[in-house]
Amino acid sequence: MLHFAPWKSALVILACLAGLLFSMPNAFYGTVERANDARAEMETGAGGAALEAAAGAWPSWLPSGLVNLGLDLRGGAHLLVAVAVEDVHAERMDALWPEARQVLRQLRDRIGPFRRIETDGAVLRIRLSDPAGGEIAAAALRELAQPVAGGLLGPGGPDLSVAVAAGVLDVTLTEPAIEEMDERTMAQSLEIVRRRIDETGTREPTIQRQGADRILIQVPGIGSAEELLGLIGRTAKLTFHLVESATGDASTRPGPNQITVEDAEAPGRFYVLERRALIAGDRLTDAQGGFDAQTGEPVVNFRFDPAGARRFGEVTAQNVGRPFAVVLDDLVITAPTIREPITGGSGQISGQFTVEGANELAILLRAGALPAEITVLEQRTVGPDLGADSIAAGETAIVIAFAAVLVFMGISYGLFGLFANLALILNVAMLMAILSVIGATLTLPGIAGIVLTIGMAVDANVLIFERIREEAKRARGAARAIETGYERAFSAIVDANVTTFLAAVILFAMGAGPVRGFAITLGVGIVTSVFTATMVTRFFVAHWFARARPKELAV
Amino acid sequence: MAMKRLKLVPEDTAFDFLGLRKITAAASAAACVLSLVLLVALGLNFGIDFRGGTMIEARTPQAADLGQIRGIAGGLGLGDVAVQEFGAPQDVLIRVETQPGDGDAQMAVVGVVQEALSAEIEGIEFRRVEVVGPKVSGELIVAGAVAVGLAVAAVLFYIWLRFEWQFSLGAVAALVHDVVLTIGVFSLVRLEFNLSIIAALLTIVGYSLNDTVVVFDRVRENLRKYKQKSLTEVLNLSVNETLSRTVMTSVTTLLALLALYFLGGEVIRGFTFAMIWGVVVGTYSSIFVAAAVLLRLGVKRDWSKDEGDKGGPAGVQFGAQV
Numbered sequence: 001m002l003h004f005a006p007w008k009s010a011l012v013i014l015a016c017l018a019g020l021l022f023s024m025p026n027a028f029y030g031t032v033e034r035a036n037d038a039r040a041e042m043e044t045g046a047g048g049a050a051l052e053a054a055a056g057a058w059p060s061w062l063p064s065g066l067v068n069l070g071l072d073l074r075g076g077a078h079l080l081v082a083v084a085v086e087d088v089h090a091e092r093m094d095a096l097w098p099e100a101r102q103v104l105r106q107l108r109d110r111i112g113p114f115r116r117i118e119t120d121g122a123v124l125r126i127r128l129s130d131p132a133g134g135e136i137a138a139a140a141l142r143e144l145a146q147p148v149a150g151g152l153l154g155p156g157g158p159d160l161s162v163a164v165a166a167g168v169l170d171v172t173l174t175e176p177a178i179e180e181m182d183e184r185t186m187a188q189s190l191e192i193v194r195r196r197i198d199e200t201g202t203r204e205p206t207i208q209r210q211g212a213d214r215i216l217i218q219v220p221g222i223g224s225a226e227e228l229l230g231l232i233g234r235t236a237k238l239t240f241h242l243v244e245s246a247t248g249d250a251s252t253r254p255g256p257n258q259i260t261v262e263d264a265e266a267p268g269r270f271y272v273l274e275r276r277a278l279i280a281g282d283r284l285t286d287a288q289g290g291f292d293a294q295t296g297e298p299v300v301n302f303r304f305d306p307a308g309a310r311r312f313g314e315v316t317a318q319n320v321g322r323p324f325a326v327v328l329d330d331l332v333i334t335a336p337t338i339r340e341p342i343t344g345g346s347g348q349i350s351g352q353f354t355v356e357g358a359n360e361l362a363i364l365l366r367a368g369a370l371p372a373e374i375t376v377l378e379q380r381t382v383g384p385d386l387g388a389d390s391i392a393a394g395e396t397a398i399v400i401a402f403a404a405v406l407v408f409m410g411i412s413y414g415l416f417g418l419f420a421n422l423a424l425i426l427n428v429a430m431l432m433a434i435l436s437v438i439g440a441t442l443t444l445p446g447i448a449g450i451v452l453t454i455g456m457a458v459d460a461n462v463l464i465f466e467r468i469r470e471e472a473k474r475a476r477g478a479a480r481a482i483e484t485g486y487e488r489a490f491s492a493i494v495d496a497n498v499t500t501f502l503a504a505v506i507l508f509a510m511g512a513g514p515v516r517g518f519a520i521t522l523g524v525g526i527v528t529s530v531f532t533a534t535m536v537t538r539f540f541v542a543h544w545f546a547r548a549r550p551k552e553l554a555v
Numbered sequence: 556m557a558m559k560r561l562k563l564v565p566e567d568t569a570f571d572f573l574g575l576r577k578i579t580a581a582a583s584a585a586a587c588v589l590s591l592v593l594l595v596a597l598g599l600n601f602g603i604d605f606r607g608g609t610m611i612e613a614r615t616p617q618a619a620d621l622g623q624i625r626g627i628a629g630g631l632g633l634g635d636v637a638v639q640e641f642g643a644p645q646d647v648l649i650r651v652e653t654q655p656g657d658g659d660a661q662m663a664v665v666g667v668v669q670e671a672l673s674a675e676i677e678g679i680e681f682r683r684v685e686v687v688g689p690k691v692s693g694e695l696i697v698a699g700a701v702a703v704g705l706a707v708a709a710v711l712f713y714i715w716l717r718f719e720w721q722f723s724l725g726a727v728a729a730l731v732h733d734v735v736l737t738i739g740v741f742s743l744v745r746l747e748f749n750l751s752i753i754a755a756l757l758t759i760v761g762y763s764l765n766d767t768v769v770v771f772d773r774v775r776e777n778l779r780k781y782k783q784k785s786l787t788e789v790l791n792l793s794v795n796e797t798l799s800r801t802v803m804t805s806v807t808t809l810l811a812l813l814a815l816y817f818l819g820g821e822v823i824r825g826f827t828f829a830m831i832w833g834v835v836v837g838t839y840s841s842i843f844v845a846a847a848v849l850l851r852l853g854v855k856r857d858w859s860k861d862e863g864d865k866g867g868p869a870g871v872q873f874g875a876q877v
Contacts, residue, residue, distance in 0.1 A: 377687075379684065382682070393818060394820070397815045412803065444823055451814065455807050455809070455812060458804070459765065459800075463769065495717055496764075499710055499768055502710065506709065507757045515751065
C-alpha cells in the first residue's frame with residue numbers, strides 16, 4: 001500500500017538536512033562573509049585580534065558557502081569592452097617594412113628601384129618601378145614568412161602571403177596568422193587589464209574573455225565606472241622618439257618614416273617625430289609617482305630593465321643636444337632635450353601632471369601597455385545604496401509571497417496543505433543550498449525567480465492533491481486514493497516541469513548577467529520543487545498515514 | 556479535520572468550455588490582430604538594452620522637479636532626453652539617446668549629464684548608470700528574438716515527442732497567442748521593453764505550457780478511458796476535471812507575483828507586470844486556445860499501439876481496470 005522504502009526515507013531525510021545545513025550560512029550573511037574574508041586574509045599570513053574575532057564568529061566546522069550577490073544587489077560596475085585586434089595586424093605590417101626593405105635592397109640590381117605606398121589596413125604595399133622584377137621580389141619577400149604554430153591540424157603554414165600585380169606587391173597576413181595573432185592579443189589584453197585592476201587593490205574582480213574580441217569586466221563596489229574606465233580604457237603605450245621639428249600646423253606632411261603627433265597639454269601644437277621609436281615602455285621594470293626634486297611638481301619615475309637601460313644609454317649618447325619626445329597613446333607628454341647620456345637606466349617623466357594623474361600613469365606603466373586599443377561597448381553601474389534597497393525589497397517580497405502561499409495552501413488543503421508547506425520551506429532551503437554550493441550569483445531577477453518558484457512549486461502538490469480528491473470521491477480506500485493520486489499526477493508533473501525547465505535552459509544559454517541569474521534560480525527551483533513535491537511530501541504523507549490510519553481522507 | 560476547506564472551484568463542475576469556442580476564438584483572434592496593429596502603429600517602448608543609449612537613475616533630496624531636470628539635461632545638446640519619475644517622487648530616470656560615434660562618445664554622456672545635474676541640484680545622488688552601445692543593443696535584440704523562437708521550437712518538439720502533433724500545434728498556438736498578447740499590452744501601456752521582459756516572455760512560455768500540458772495530459776488519459784465519448788465531451792470533461800488545479804496554481808503564482816509587484820521595487824516592476832499578465836493570459840489560453848485548436852485539428856483515438864509513453868504507464872493500467 002503506502003509503502004515508502006527505508007532507503008527512500010533515508011534519502012529524503014538526508015537531502016532535507018543537507019538543504020537546511022548548506023543554506024544556513026545565508027541566514028547569517030554578514031557574519032559569515034566577514035568570517036570568510038578574515039580566514040582568507042589569515043591564510044596569506046596576516047593576523048591580529050580583529051581578524052581572529054571575525055573568523056571566530058562563525059564556527060569553521062559549519063558550511064560557509066554563500067550565495068554570491070550580483071552586481072545589481074551589492075553595487076558595482078560591469079563593463080563590456082572590445083579590443084581592436086585589427087590594430088595589431090597593421091602594426092605587424094609596419095614592423096615588417098624595414099626588414100622587407102633590406103631584403104629588396106640586396107636585389108636592387110635585379111628588380112630596380114622600389115618604394116612603399118601608404119595604405120589603410122593590414123597591407124604592406126610596395127611598388128616596383130620596373131614591373132618585370134615582380135616575381136623575383138615576391139619570392140624574396142615570401143622568404144620572410146615564418147611558420148604559424150598551428151593548432152590541432154598540425155603546422156599552420158606561413159604567416160605571410162605575397163600577391164603581385166603589375167609591379168605592385170601586396171604583403172598580407174594569412175588567415176591562420178591572423179587567428180594566432182588575435183589569440184595572443186586577447187591573452188595579453190586580459191592579462192594587462194587584470195594587472196591594472198589588481199594594482200588598485202579591488203576585491204574579487206571578474207575578468208573574462210567573451211567571444212572573439214571582447215572582455216567582460218565586473219568589479220563589485222567600485223565607486224564609479226569612470227574610475228574603472230580611466231584605468232582600463234587607456235592603451236598606455238609609451239614610446240620615446242627623436243624630434244625632427246615642432247609645428248603649429250596640423251596639416252604638416254611628415255616625411256617618409258616620420259609621424260606627426262599632437263602635444264598632450266597644448267592642443268594645436270604638433271611635433272614631427274621619427275616613426276621608429278628609440279625605445280618603448282615594454283622595457284620598463286618599474287614606474288612610481290613622485291615629485292621633482294627641484295620644482296616639487298608631480299612626476300613619474302621609471303626604470304628600464306638591463307637591456308632597455310643599455311639601449312637608452314646608447315641612443316642618448318648618440319643624440320646629445322637633440323630633443324626627444326615621450327609619447328603616450330599618440331600624444332606627446334613632454335619633449336625635453338637630451339643634455340647628457342642617460343646611462344643609469346632610470347629617468348623621470350615630467351608633464352603637467354596632478355598627483356593622481358602621475359599615480360595613475362605609474363599604475364598604467366607598471367601594468368604594461370595594452371597591445372591594442374579598447375573601446376567600451378556596454379557599461380552598467382549600480383550604486384551600493386540601490387543594491388541594498390533591492391535586497392530589502394526582494395526579502396520583503398519573498399517573505400510576503402511565502403506567507404500568502406502558506407496560508408492559502410493551509411486553508412485549501414488542511415493537513416495536506418501543511419505537508420505541502422513544509423515541503424515548500426524545505427524547497428527554498430534546498431534551492432539556496434544548491435545556489436551556495438555551486439557558487440551561483442544571485443541577482444535581482446534571480447530573487448524574482450525564487451518568488452516565482454515559491455508560487456509555482458506548489459503546483460506539483462496541487463496536481464497531486466486534486467488528484468487524490470478525485471480518487472477519494474470514487475470511494476476507493478484512503479490509501480488507494482493517495483497512491484493513485486501520486487501515480488497519476490506524475491506524468492503531468494514531469495511534462496509540465498520539463499517544459500518550464502526547457503525555457504530556463506534556453507534563457508541561461510542566451511541571456512547574460514542578471515537574466516542568467518534568473519534562469520539559474522528558475523532551473524534549480526524546478527528541480528528542487530519536483531523533488532520536494534513528489535518525494536518529500538510523499539514521505540510526510542506515508543509516515544502520517546502509517547500512524548493515523550484514517551478511514552476517510554480530508555484533502 | 557472538521558475544518559471547512561477553502562474551495563475556489565466547486566466540485567464536479569461541468570461547464571461547457573468548448574461551447575464558448577466560437578466567441579473566445581473570435582475574441583482571441585481580435586486581440587491578437589489588435590496587438591499586432593498596435594505593435595506596427597505604436598511600436599514598443601524599447602529600453603536602452605535594445606535601443607542603445609544612456610540611462611541614469613538619480614535620487615534627489617526632495618521631490619524631484621522633473622521639469623528642471625529635463626531642462627538641464629535637455630540643454631546639453633545630447634539629442635533626445637527623456638526624464639520620468641521612477642517609483643518614488645525623489646527618484647528619477649533619465650534616458651539619453653545613442654550618440655553618434657563610438658563607445659567612448661556614449662560613455663562621455665554620463666559624465667556630462669552628472670556634472671550638469673550636480674552643479675544645479677545639491678545633494679543629487681546617482682544610483683544606477685547603464686550605457687549600451689549601438690553594436691551591443693543590436694546583438695541583444697537578435698539574441699532575444701532567437702531565444703523566444705528557440706523556446707517555442709523546443710516546446711513544439713517536446714510536446715510532439717510526448718503527445719501527438721495535434722497537441723503540439725495546439726500548445727504552440729496557445730504560446731504564440733500569449734507572447735503576441737503580452738507584446739501587444741506592452742505596446743499599449745508603453746511600459747519599457749527591455750532584456751528582463753524577454754526573460755518574462757520566456758517564463759510565460761514555460762508557465763503557459765505548464766498549464767496546457769496539464770490539461771493535455773488529462774485529455775490523453777480520458778481519450779483512452781472514454782473511447783465512446785466525442786472529442787468535445789472529452790475535452791470539456793478534461794478541462795473541468797483539471798479546473799480546480801488550474802485555478803489553485805494560478806492563484807498561488809499570482810499571490811507570489813503580486814507580492815513581488817508591490818514590494819519588489821521599481822527595477823523589476825515591468826518584469827512582474829509581464830508575468831502577471833502572462834499568468835492570466837496563459838491560463839485562459841490553455842483552455843480556450845490550446846484545447847480549441849486540438850478540437851479543430853481532431854486527434855487520433857487509437858492509443859493501443861502507443862509505446863513511447865513512458866510518463867504514465869500506471870495511469871494506463873488503472874484506466875484499463877475501470
